[in-house]
Amino acid sequence: MTTPADPLLPGSHTITIGGIPQRYHVAGTGPAVCLVHSGGPGLSWEYLRMPDLEQHLTLVYLEPIGTGESGRLPHPDDYRIDAYARFVHGVVEHLNAPATFLLGHSHGGFVAQRYVLTHPTALTGLILYATSPRTGEQFWAEALANLDRLPERHPGRAEVAGIRETFQRTLSATDDETGTEGLRAILPAYFADYWSHESELAPMRAGLRVWTDPMRAAGPPFDVRDELTTVTTPTLIVSGAHDFICAPHWGEMLHEAIPHSRYTLFKDSGHLAHIEEPAAFTSAIATFTQDVTLGELSR
Template identity: 60%
Template sequence: MSSTLTTGNPLAPGAHSVEIDGVRQVYHVAGNGPVCVVHSGGPGIEWRYLRMPALEEHLTMVYLEPIGTGASGRLADPREYRLETYARFVHGVVEELGTPKVYLLGHSHGGFVVQRYALAHPDRVAGLVLYDTSPVTGPDFWAAAMANIASYPERHPDRPEAAAIPAAFQQAVTATDDESMTERLRSIMPLYFADYWTDEQRLAPLVASVRSWADPQRGEEPPFDVRAELGSVSAPVLIIVGTHDFICGTHWAAMLHDAVPGSRLIELTASGHFGHIEEPELFNRAVVEFTR
């Protein structure tokens, strides 16, 4: 995909830039078919890990570079990196695209963002793909994630590297600069897969390419909880979750499924947090069938 910023047709293949509230928002377009806007996780993870070439054969994929990452601009007030802000920038891109309704695919934290967007702008949503995400965060959410991290070495007793993951995770969440954040995230990436070491040869290049920006507002945003509001979502909803996802696993996916009437839940039994990489055929088939 070209890295040259384009002008003119907002859905032409390549990289585009639009100014929203005085801040540059970059997005990348690839593929043909119904428009699907994609928001990566983090917050602060570079969008490229979520590139899905197989889906580009069926959909016009619009990959956002979330504000505060990559070539997109930075906010003057770090306290403004909040879900409502990310959702406002999504809306700015949707408006720029000029498409009456779009599909939205949100991964992890990006799933929080697109849920917020769908609740604020239901008339612009053709459908939602909520991928390894949750309708709620807060003490129970984080306690469950921390327990899964602590028990991770027990899942891989034959891998000495697994024993270092819990301590490395604590270091990662305290990173205060982009370089340290990227380095520490790469060191804990095995945690995000069902079985990283079995498929290390294929996954290692991806891990080495992951880039992250330090979260400038960590801990300042109140817990996320839209369970009571999701019943109003009228657009079709597809929920995808990896059985072995340590942070946004099946418990939270089931909670989403219960909160959204008529939603469809797909569980990828051989995946962790990256089912589009671990079980790409099943993942792609589910999204294509849903968007048809």
């Protein structure tokens, strides 16, 4: 592993883990460090930028392997949850911070769960944001059913009619351009009401990128429900009430399984509460990390 002189210097850094470049970006000057793992898999990290939270924490945004300036693995099937967790651990060890939190969004939440189960004492706290303890047939059937209901929630919005089909095509995309175009097309489904903020969200939508090799990884469904009761790390679980893919009951399932956990539901958000309700989201994360640091939510 290569090491720059100051691993937490604001800006972009590249280290090498197991011969593979790992890119990360540091922003903020808070006393505690929080690694941020974006979703996808294969999605560019920039959509998860949280400027308000950077006023409270030093955020370390990872570019997951297979995306952006981070390295590529030899075969799509190599992009397994445990592989992502291994790279997270390489960054945690490299930073060597006295207080380290990990925030995983969506697929990044799967990675965060696997990480804390593999390294139960490595983190000060865990934040599971818009994620689930399992995938599989029921998970995907529910997500598709929620997409089928979009026209009822957004009457008069013609573009929602084909989102289910576009979503399924995007999941099976085999080239980056098709995956990127598909994600941009289905983005409104990830919000409680995209069109209320369409003009301000347009730049983010245009900047989204997808790398399809990580999306094509084969493997069994994710399911750690039976393991979560062993988690001793203080944990915050965050859900959006209108999240079509990681609906609130998956967050509630996480909360019920993980001891020492706290659950927050954002009633006016979908999958992206940090964009839809930024002040409330920032307050929830900042309060949790402060409480953990002060020992008010302990192991």
